Amino acid sequence: MKLQLDNPGREDVLKLLAEHLADMFATSPAHSVHALDPAALQDPDITFWTARKDGQLLGCGALKQLGPDKGEIKSMRTVEAARGHGVAARILQVIVAEARSRGYAALLLETGTQDFFAPARRLYQRHGFRPCLPFGGYTPDPNSIFLRLDLDTVPPDGPPQTGKA
Known part of the structure; x- marks a missing residue:
């Protein structure tokens, strides 16, 4: 598996992001959907x-810069056929490493509370994320659920892992 910086406007990525948005609107009320569309993902x-x-x-x-010392994880998505094979965990590791290299003190994210989001919540919690208060423009x-990883308290290799991502 190869991870690379990429363009969210590529045809196969557009299809994956469309599936992501469709699932978000199918599982959450519209006012609770915070997924970004492909155009928003091209923000500097x-x-x-x-x-x-x-x-x-x-x-x-994706990693969104929230300020000089923190970032937010956005648009984490794995194709259905690749779920349970460590793809999301590897992407998360790359995002955490990038946040560390930028000198961020914290990495934050928002995900859903519905059963559909349980695998995502487990992934983040296995990697050391803990519940926190809403941040940025969230209410x-x-x-x-809002989660936070304090990068200055978790070793660079991350917390001990258990199970598959």
Whole structure:
């Protein structure tokens, strides 16, 4: 598997992001959907990666700069056929490494509270993320959980891992 900086406007990525947005709107009320569309992912404050094997798209993820000392994970998505094979964990590792290299003290994210999002919550919690208060422009929402990884308290190799991503 190869991870690379990529363009969210590529045809296969557009399809994956369309599936991502469709699932978000199918599982959450519209006011609780915080997924970014492909145009928003091209903002200069966002760095976007894809994971590919033999040219086939396996997943994607992004890091949005929130300030000089923190960032937000956005648009984490794995193609259905690649789920449970460590793709999301590898993308997350790259994002955490990039956040560390930028000198961020914290990495934050928002994800859903519905059962659909349980695998994502488990992934983040296995990697040391803990619940936190809403950040940035988010407000309390029963459909959202906010998570934070304090990069200065977790070793660079991350917390001990258990199970598959």
